Amino acid sequence: MASIYTQADSNVRKTWFLMTGFFVFLILIGWLFSYLMDDQAILFVAVIFSIFSSFGSYWYSDKIVLAMTRAIPLEHNKNPEIYHIVENLCITAGLPLPKIYIIPEAQPNAFATGRNAEHAVIALTQGLLNKLDKAELEGVIAHELSHIGNKDMLLATVVAILAGILAMASNMFLRINFRRNSDNDRGNVGALLMVLGLVAAILAPIAATLIQLSISRKREFLADASGSLLTRNPEGLASALEKISSDSTTMRIKNNATSSLYFSSPFKGKQTTSWFTKLFMTHPPVEERISALRDTDKK
Numbered sequence: 001m002a003s004i005y006t007q008a009d010s011n012v013r014k015t016w017f018l019m020t021g022f023f024v025f026l027i028l029i030g031w032l033f034s035y036l037m038d039d040q041a042i043l044f045v046a047v048i049f050s051i052f053s054s055f056g057s058y059w060y061s062d063k064i065v066l067a068m069t070r071a072i073p074l075e076h077n078k079n080p081e082i083y084h085i086v087e088n089l090c091i092t093a094g095l096p097l098p099k100i101y102i103i104p105e106a107q108p109n110a111f112a113t114g115r116n117a118e119h120a121v122i123a124l125t126q127g128l129l130n131k132l133d134k135a136e137l138e139g140v141i142a143h144e145l146s147h148i149g150n151k152d153m154l155l156a157t158v159v160a161i162l163a164g165i166l167a168m169a170s171n172m173f174l175r176i177n178f179r180r181n182s183d184n185d186r187g188n189v190g191a192l193l194m195v196l197g198l199v200a201a202i203l204a205p206i207a208a209t210l211i212q213l214s215i216s217r218k219r220e221f222l223a224d225a226s227g228s229l230l231t232r233n234p235e236g237l238a239s240a241l242e243k244i245s246s247d248s249t250t251m252r253i254k255n256n257a258t259s260s261l262y263f264s265s266p267f268k269g270k271q272t273t274s275w276f277t278k279l280f281m282t283h284p285p286v287e288e289r290i291s292a293l294r295d296t297d298k299k
Contacts, residue, residue, distance in 0.1 A: 027047055030045065030047065059115065061113060061114075061115065062113040062114045062115065062119065062120075062121045065111075065113045065258060065261065066101060066113070066121065066123065068253070068255070068258060069103050069105075069123065069253060069258070070103070070104060070253060071101035071102065071103045071123045072101060072102055072104065073099065073100070073101055073102075074100040074101060074102050074124075079102075079129070081134075082100065082124070082129060082137070083100065085134070085137060085138055085141055086098070086100055086122065086141055086145075089138065089141055089142050089145055089230060089231070090145065092230060093142075093145055093146075093149055093230055095117055095120075095145060095148060095149055096117055096118055096120075098112070098114065098117075098120035098121055098122050098145075098148065099120070099121045099122070100121075100122050100123075100124070101121060101122070101123040101124070102123070102124060102125070102126055102129075103123050103124065103125040103126065104125075104126055105125040105126060105127055105251050105252060105253070106125070106126065106127040106130075106249045107125055107127045107247065107249040107250065107251045107266065107268065108125060108127040108128040108130075108131045108132060108243070108244045108247055108249070108264075109125045109127070109128060109244065109251070109262050109263055109264055109266060110122065110123060110124045110125065110128055110140050110141070110143075110144050110262065110263045111123050111144065111258075111261040111262045111263065112144040112145070112147040112148050112153045112261075113153055113261065114148070114153060116151075117148050117149070117151075120148045120153065122141065122144050122145070122148075124140075124141075125251075127247070127249060128140065128244075131243065131247065132240055132243060132244075135231075135233060135235075135236035135239070136236055136237075136239050136240035136243065137240070138231050138233070138236055139227060139228070139231055139233065139234075139236035139237030139238075139239070139240045140227075140237065140240050140244075140263055142226075142227035142228070142230040142231045142237070143223045143224060143226075143227035143237060143263060144223070144227075144263065145227070145230065146222070146223040146224075146226035146227045146230065147219065147223050149226065150219070150222055150223065150226060152219045152222070152223075155219075220283055220284055220289065221284060221289065221292065224237060224289055224292065224293055225292070228293055234293040234294065235293070235294070237293055238289075238290045238293040238294055241264070241286055241289055241290050241293075242286075242290060244263070244264045245264060245286040247268070248268055249268065250268055251266040251267075251268070254266040254267065260283070262283075264283060264286070265283045
């Protein structure tokens with residue numbers, strides 16, 4: 001029977017599978033372009049790029065995401081209550097205390113990142129600290145700690161980083177394609193490269209989104225359930241979800257690659273409830289998450 005522990009093991013396996021698949025995929029793309037363009041340097045660059053990308057996405061994923069969000073370390077003397085909430089929940093969950101960062105954004109939101117529990121990071125927006133009460137903060141923080149305990153934060157972070165790299169690589173190959181074809185008419189090969197470049201540019205972000213969708217919704221429901229068990233107060237997390245979803249504050253710094261990491265989608269005002277839009281949402285509908293939490297509270 002599936003459990004939180006088997007799910008955690010599954011997340012570890014998925015992380016290594018994705019990193020290996022990404023590594024092989026980039027090398028194959030590099031080989032294809034080097035063969036069609038008769039330039040072995042492209043394959044060499046692809047191999048080096050794959051190695052550094054895979055290595056960096058594992059060892060430095062947290063630093064990359066923190067830099068992208070411009071998060072700053074929490075100062076204990078300025079936010080002792082937040083520090084103590086995280087510390088107490090970590091003791092309850094049996095987790096080491098993660099590093100705590102503050103994101104200078106007015107939108108209430110949060111995410112967890114890092115390669116394992118010993119190198120974990122929790123980032124909270126300033127808006128979250130300003131707009132939620134203690135029970136709601138505990139609910140959100142417990143949710144993020146659950147991502148750490150469930151070992152899905154690395155999976156989500158790696159997917160986010162690799163999605164961005166995949167889009168960047170696609171754009172790079174497309175630029176090489178256009179430049180080579182403008183400098184030298186290669187006939188059928190040039191036309192084939194043009195088609196391959198366009199296909200890669202179109203399909204890469206779609207593939208990255210589908211990979212994110214394959215893990216994002218399940219991990220959010222699991223973290224909601226685990227977080228409510230940790231606090232023994234599902235209503236605190238449900239109330240936080242209501243308050244965050246109704247807040248219309250926009251986030252100044254946001255991008256599609258990292259949106260799935262957040263507690264709630266940072267793209268405010270762009271979600272609808274149509275069935276087609278739901279197919280491409282990185283987060284489950286808030287109503288469904290709240291309903292699941294309150295159903296649990298009644299049992």
